[in-house]
Amino acid sequence: MKPMGVAVVGASMRSSMVLKYLKDHPENGHIEGIYDIIPARGEYMLKQYGHSDARVYDSLEQAVGDPDVDAVCVCTSDGEHVKPSVAALAAGKHVFCEKPMTITLEDADELIAAAQKSRAVFYLGMNLRHAPVFDQMHKMVQEGKIGRLLAIESNEHYFGGRTYFRRWNRLRQYGGGLWITKACHDFDLLNWFAGGKAKRVFGVSSLSHYKPNPKAGTHCRVCGLKNECPDYFDVSDPKALSWSPENEVLGRLTEEATGVPRDICLYNSDKDTFDNGIAIVEYDNDVRATYTVSVVASMSTRQMRLTGTDGFIEGDLHAGIVKYWKRYAKEGDWPEVIDLNEKMHSGHGGADDNLLYDFFECCRTGKKPRSSWMDGRASVQVGLAARESCDTGNPVILG
């Protein structure tokens, strides 16, 4: 079958996943072009990933109207998913939409209505469902290995997350706050594992560390704390963000286009979200879940523990290990250890390539996506409830 024509909207860091995947797997699709409100970012990303025959579109309309395009990958910032997705669906193009689906329920409903009207596939990028570790754990629950699931304990500690405080993610108007931009992933996992409907959500969170520092400047270049601040970002040093040199280039291009410095102080930036928090979600099927998130982290890790009537499962996304304890088994017989490292060949513990493979397969075959539109909406709903609970101090009952 002929590879699908693909347009990318949003020359984001995350768009690198699509651009790299299609470079490595041209049998699935061919990048026809990219659209971004900052065209230089699009040009850079096409060059960086070797899509020299692709074009930089002048407008969203040009991208979704390109007759060579069968699918549009929406990789813009969170609050900018609706417009390109709706336009692409209206043009009859399949859509891959990054998580979170949207940052408000009104937008989610608009998107669902557009997807219902279209014959094209609307696919949500809930990659964690495709991570070998979580996929394995979910299968074990479905197979009945732990009996009836009672409780879920989950966390994410994200070292790179501190940079949110100099990016759009720090403001609710662009990303909904960390309970949406970050946690929608994890709430989707909790919903998926629990298999019920979230009925009550309680959250506590705090901006404990990245608080204003009167001794620091507005951004690193004008700050006198160069030698003492561990979060100092030296824009003149290309290795300053060695974990992601592309991030540095993309940041520079945005700074050139908007005049907003890319080295905004993580402490003094304006922000209306938190740096550590805990949410409790209660489901209508006698399952309870907790989720701890922190971007004041010493490393990056994502873990989940499942307690059931007949067993216990523990999974670690970054270690690629799942451990299983059968209840009442003889000591020494457990835990059973499943090493999934061989399957961790792409980002997010091997999830990213699996996700894109699945997207193109759904487009080709009509197979149902693993995350439905309502799943996408449900994860936003739980995130919004956690946010409201933190704001008010009260649990939120979901209708």
Ligand SMILES: NC(=O)c1ccc[n+]([C@@H]2O[C@H](COP(=O)([O-])OP(=O)(O)OC[C@H]3O[C@@H](n4cnc5c(N)ncnc54)[C@H](O)[C@@H]3O)[C@@H](O)[C@H]2O)c1
């Ligand atoms: N699934 C995952 O694991 C995962 C990981 C990282 C990011 N993401 C998601 O990917 C998306 C992009 O995040 P990022 O951090 O890579 O973003 P980014 O800040 O690197 O880039 C965002 C891009 O969107 C562009 N943009 C903004 N509004 C636009 C519009 N209306 N039309 C066209 N372009 C527009 C910006 O100019 C910028 O180039 C977000 O939704 C984020 O939550 C998902």
